[in-house]
Amino acid sequence: MNVNQKMPSVKKGFWTPRRVARLAIVIALSAVGGFIKIPSPTGTVALDSAPGFFAAVAFGPIDGAIVGGVGHLFTAATTGFPMGLPLHLFVALQQAVWAILFWLVARKVNLWVGVIAAVICNGVIAPALFIPIGGVGLFLSLLLPLTVGSAINIIISAIAYKIVKKSNMV
Amino acid sequence: MLEYFPGSTLIHRLDVRPKVVAFCILTVFLFFFVDPFYNLLFACFATFLMRYIRIPTERVFKLLKPILPIMVIIVFMSGFTYPAGSFENQWANKVMFYGWLGQKLPFVMGGMMFGITLMLRIYSMVLITSVLTFTTPLDQFIQLMRKLRFPQPLTFVIVTSIRFIPTMQKKVDQVFAAQRARGAKFSQNNIFAQIYNYLPVMVPLIVDSLRMSEQLAISMLNRGYGASAHWTALKEMKMKRIDYWAMVAFGCCFAVLVYLRWNGYGSL
Amino acid sequence: MQDQPAVKVEQLTYTYDKAQAPSLDQIQLEIRRGSFIAVMGETGAGKTSLLMTLNGLIPQFLEGEFHGEVTIAGYSTQQVPVQNLIQEIGLVLQDPDTQIFGLTVWEDAAFGPSNLGVPLDEIHRRVDTALERVGLAHFHERSTEFLSGGEKQRLAVAGVLAIGPSILALDEPTSELDPEGKDAIFEIVDSLKHEHGMTIILAEHESERVLAHADAVVVLQEGKIVWRGEPQMLFADEESVRRFQLRPPGIATLFWEFRKQGIGLGDACPRTVQEMAARLLANEQKEQGRAVDREGHEPFLAAAQFDAAAVGERRDEAPILSINNLTHTYHNGHQALKGIDLDVYAGDYIAIIGQNGAGKSTLCKHFNRLLTPTGGSILFQGESIAGKDTADLARHIGYVFQNPDHQIFSASVLEEVMYGLRIQGFSESEQKEKALEVLAFVGLDAYSERHPFSLGKGLRQRLAVATILALEPQILIIDEPTTGQDWRGTQSMLELIGKLHERGHTIILITHNMQIVTEHAKRVLIMGQGRILKDCKPWHAFEDPAILKAANIKPTQLVQLESELAAMSGFVPQPGGERALVKAIVKGMGRDA
Numbered sequence A: 001m002n003v004n005q006k007m008p009s010v011k012k013g014f015w016t017p018r019r020v021a022r023l024a025i026v027i028a029l030s031a032v033g034g035f036i037k038i039p040s041p042t043g044t045v046a047l048d049s050a051p052g053f054f055a056a057v058a059f060g061p062i063d064g065a066i067v068g069g070v071g072h073l074f075t076a077a078t079t080g081f082p083m084g085l086p087l088h089l090f091v092a093l094q095q096a097v098w099a100i101l102f103w104l105v106a107r108k109v110n111l112w113v114g115v116i117a118a119v120i121c122n123g124v125i126a127p128a129l130f131i132p133i134g135g136v137g138l139f140l141s142l143l144l145p146l147t148v149g150s151a152i153n154i155i156i157s158a159i160a161y162k163i164v165k166k167s168n169m170v
Numbered sequence B: 001m002l003e004y005f006p007g008s009t010l011i012h013r014l015d016v017r018p019k020v021v022a023f024c025i026l027t028v029f030l031f032f033f034v035d036p037f038y039n040l041l042f043a044c045f046a047t048f049l050m051r052y053i054r055i056p057t058e059r060v061f062k063l064l065k066p067i068l069p070i071m072v073i074i075v076f077m078s079g080f081t082y083p084a085g086s087f088e089n090q091w092a093n094k095v096m097f098y099g100w101l102g103q104k105l106p107f108v109m110g111g112m113m114f115g116i117t118l119m120l121r122i123y124s125m126v127l128i129t130s131v132l133t134f135t136t137p138l139d140q141f142i143q144l145m146r147k148l149r150f151p152q153p154l155t156f157v158i159v160t161s162i163r164f165i166p167t168m169q170k171k172v173d174q175v176f177a178a179q180r181a182r183g184a185k186f187s188q189n190n191i192f193a194q195i196y197n198y199l200p201v202m203v204p205l206i207v208d209s210l211r212m213s214e215q216l217a218i219s220m221l222n223r224g225y226g227a228s229a230h231w232t233a234l235k236e237m238k239m240k241r242i243d244y245w246a247m248v249a250f251g252c253c254f255a256v257l258v259y260l261r262w263n264g265y266g267s268l
Numbered sequence C: 001m002q003d004q005p006a007v008k009v010e011q012l013t014y015t016y017d018k019a020q021a022p023s024l025d026q027i028q029l030e031i032r033r034g035s036f037i038a039v040m041g042e043t044g045a046g047k048t049s050l051l052m053t054l055n056g057l058i059p060q061f062l063e064g065e066f067h068g069e070v071t072i073a074g075y076s077t078q079q080v081p082v083q084n085l086i087q088e089i090g091l092v093l094q095d096p097d098t099q100i101f102g103l104t105v106w107e108d109a110a111f112g113p114s115n116l117g118v119p120l121d122e123i124h125r126r127v128d129t130a131l132e133r134v135g136l137a138h139f140h141e142r143s144t145e146f147l148s149g150g151e152k153q154r155l156a157v158a159g160v161l162a163i164g165p166s167i168l169a170l171d172e173p174t175s176e177l178d179p180e181g182k183d184a185i186f187e188i189v190d191s192l193k194h195e196h197g198m199t200i201i202l203a204e205h206e207s208e209r210v211l212a213h214a215d216a217v218v219v220l221q222e223g224k225i226v227w228r229g230e231p232q233m234l235f236a237d238e239e240s241v242r243r244f245q246l247r248p249p250g251i252a253t254l255f256w257e258f259r260k261q262g263i264g265l266g267d268a269c270p271r272t273v274q275e276m277a278a279r280l281l282a283n284e285q286k287e288q289g290r291a292v293d294r295e296g297h298e299p300f301l302a303a304a305q306f307d308a309a310a311v312g313e314r315r316d317e318a319p320i321l322s323i324n325n326l327t328h329t330y331h332n333g334h335q336a337l338k339g340i341d342l343d344v345y346a347g348d349y350i351a352i353i354g355q356n357g358a359g360k361s362t363l364c365k366h367f368n369r370l371l372t373p374t375g376g377s378i379l380f381q382g383e384s385i386a387g388k389d390t391a392d393l394a395r396h397i398g399y400v401f402q403n404p405d406h407q408i409f410s411a412s413v414l415e416e417v418m419y420g421l422r423i424q425g426f427s428e429s430e431q432k433e434k435a436l437e438v439l440a441f442v443g444l445d446a447y448s449e450r451h452p453f454s455l456g457k458g459l460r461q462r463l464a465v466a467t468i469l470a471l472e473p474q475i476l477i478i479d480e481p482t483t484g485q486d487w488r489g490t491q492s493m494l495e496l497i498g499k500l501h502e503r504g505h506t507i508i509l510i511t512h513n514m515q516i517v518t519e520h521a522k523r524v525l526i527m528g529q530g531r532i533l534k535d536c537k538p539w540h541a542f543e544d545p546a547i548l549k550a551a552n553i554k555p556t557q558l559v560q561l562e563s564e565l566a567a568m569s570g571f572v573p574q575p576g577g578e579r580a581l582v583k584a585i586v587k588g589m590g591r592d593a
């Protein structure tokens, strides 16, 4: 047994065991969130990105980015990458960026301003970024479902954050 | 999580590395070539691969059905989007018809062609992705992340979250059952009502996740997580001769296609 | 190092980061190598905290105020990192789900040694040995997702054993298992101690098994060690057992009862039923020839509790719930129910028992249509519930789940109860009025403004009952409400259920606790492999050994003692609790004399 190792090895650096465990579980939650289908006027909405946005406000930008990005890849994988892997990698990258943005505005300005900013990014800017790949057609067919879907996810994550915060768990 | 169809075709037997390289090359070229003819070739090739690995046809249809309407919209909208005169070739600038009275909203040939390219791109990407995932066990992707020197904790996070998907799925079922048993309803069409309906599901799930993650962190330490930088890899991937040959072959294809594109083939 | 004690704790006081009072208070403890120590005590006494100090998780991972010294095999937990201490002391926690990392059994057991950089062939050797020791020898390639609860728990032990510690600490490793699964874990622990010389430290609420297996017991209360010594001495003393809020083992209650009747069976409590029976017979031979009280010769079987007449009477009224040839096959093709016929009558108090996976929860989830039958029919008050919505049935049939945390989401206790009422369309003032009334009934009125997550497990369970109760369902299904709770929590939950039954609710209780069956329920269903094996009065539940075996059930110690005595001396089994049994035995001795 090596007794001489430096002592506080449990809390060093970014990748503490606590953070690693938390990320793993919240990503899994985000993957199953994809199976929670909410009926809405614009088609069903999956609760897949709510955990990512929650992780962003509750734990910080990098956590949120990892959960948002990897979480998206997982949900896409469970349905067999319906748009092809390259597009989903691109979306995963976007989700990571939106999570960071959400954290920034929600924490530095106001939670609800953050919600609005994130909905605009995830609902309008995100499909616009698809124009080079799928033309205006893709943009228009994604605009409404993505706006409604991201609004539901982001608002739920924000309210959940408020409730959980009151219980001193985060 | 990922669906894997066991088989013994050449693609099944290849190592994940040459497969991923081939996947990247194909993806790059899908975006290089703008002429739908070339993309049609790619699409045919992807379809051929799909047949080659012997996936039941219904499975492929199930995969494509949800994106079918999107593909039609893409072609249609693209015809209206690009004005005549924006293409290099004469035939591409032809207006096919007008979408509105008085020669407004021209539907341009080149735009439609470009739309078909876009559609074929998505079609091919979906298929080659499936060829990759259907023939490669999940474990190989994890090994690949290790080989690519992903940060070790990140690989661990991904592996562990895969392991926790069934556990979380069970939690989700339990939470739904518990809420329904106390009279919660989940079937309204009003968005705001829906947000209110699903909070009782999301909040317990998050709270439970936080509790579980604390337990998980403790269990990780109990099992020596992070004890040594020299942890033992339980599995090693080995490239076989066939994998090297495949790499060489893909390299040649890459060179040929780059040469063609360089000389102006495949533009609109 | 061999001569050193395995564990030495000196003047340990520890306060969690945000807590006011210390969770461990001046603990002084020394554990010899090769011994089996049980740590007991009510919920919140500090058992888990104590175990976590042993491998350095406290204070290295959970910060807080730490005073004193803990040494494991001579190494101080304040100087050696957790990751190294685990090579001396392995810790297995309560919930196996958060302790399994691998996708297959082999991968999981190999996780520990691979983290430590053990060479691959050595890992293979260690994992093989570890899996064999816990009885999972041929499970290497099995997916961890589909293991049963007991197998998962054993894998959790194997994962720690593969690291190669000489001390094993286990925190309530059996709380969710059926009796057979519990026995299996204790057998493994016993063999680790006897055959492999390991030191065992076990936190448990299972007094009967602690009494039978442990060499010594340490009792904690409010973070202090209040008792230490041999388990047979602890359980011989009724007053201490009550004071420490421990669940009295069946044989201990008998032992106390005999003592009260003037029959001394020695200073120490017998550790097993066999020992008890042997002592009774020895005592009887000693007492032969002495005059024994023979007063009251009326046949005991006619006692008031045994209302055979009522059974026939009940069948005349219409059942409130009638299940006919119910089958259920899950999506994965597993047939969990194979033809259930059952009539539930208004005012019933039914306990459903049977092994893990018998189909108990699956059956009950059909009553409020959380599950849809794949065959058969269910009538509620004579009307088929097919096509009805769970949310609407909730007003008639309530279902309280095992884990209260799966439904709590509000920011206050009151709001939590009001939620269900709001959905049912009650006005704001009605919601509040009803909610407060229910909270008063379950004894939570003092907490109505508290944040639900800040309550202890027992209170959260109560809150879960309250949320269901608010809708005033005629039938209440309660799924394993006492799992992992201490004696006090179990008692107060049962008291609450008894009160609800008195108020007229029909109770259906799913449980692994056989004491509930004999002491509280009025009717018992034994389930095994998707069938109802037996539907009877509680005192007939344990009569058929074949059924008990099929359902992995172990009778209470009182019943076991009866059959032991019956086998040894031709004693006739008696219905009733320990008092009746003692009386009968005393009488029986008289008859034999």
Ligand SMILES: Nc1ncnc2c1ncn2[C@@H]1O[C@H](COP(=O)(O)OP(=O)(O)OP(=O)(O)O)[C@@H](O)[C@H]1O
Pocket (backbone or CB within 6 Å): C016, C017, C018, C019, C023, C041, C042, C043, C044, C045, C046, C047, C048, C049, C050, C062, C486
């Ligand atoms: N992470 C924590 N932060 C603050 N207080 C804690 C924490 N964990 C436990 N406690 C408190 O420390 C005390 C001892 O808790 P511990 O979990 O050791 O009890 P236990 O005997 O294991 O109980 P149980 O039978 O419920 O498992 C309790 O009062 C508890 O509320």
Ligand SMILES: Nc1ncnc2c1ncn2[C@@H]1O[C@H](COP(=O)(O)OP(=O)(O)OP(=O)(O)O)[C@@H](O)[C@H]1O
Pocket (backbone or CB within 6 Å): C149, C330, C331, C332, C334, C336, C354, C355, C356, C357, C358, C359, C360, C361, C362, C363
């Ligand atoms: N959603 C599901 N999908 C597939 N199989 C299931 C599902 N839920 C339960 N089962 C299986 O059905 C059987 C009966 O399960 P059930 O939960 O009813 O058992 P139980 O008697 O309540 O056990 P326990 O005492 O462990 O709670 C088990 O073999 C279980 O593995």
Ligand SMILES: [Mg+2]
Pocket (backbone or CB within 6 Å): C047, C048, C049, C171
């Ligand atoms: Mg505990």
Ligand SMILES: [Mg+2]
Pocket (backbone or CB within 6 Å): C360, C361, C362, C479
């Ligand atoms: Mg059950």
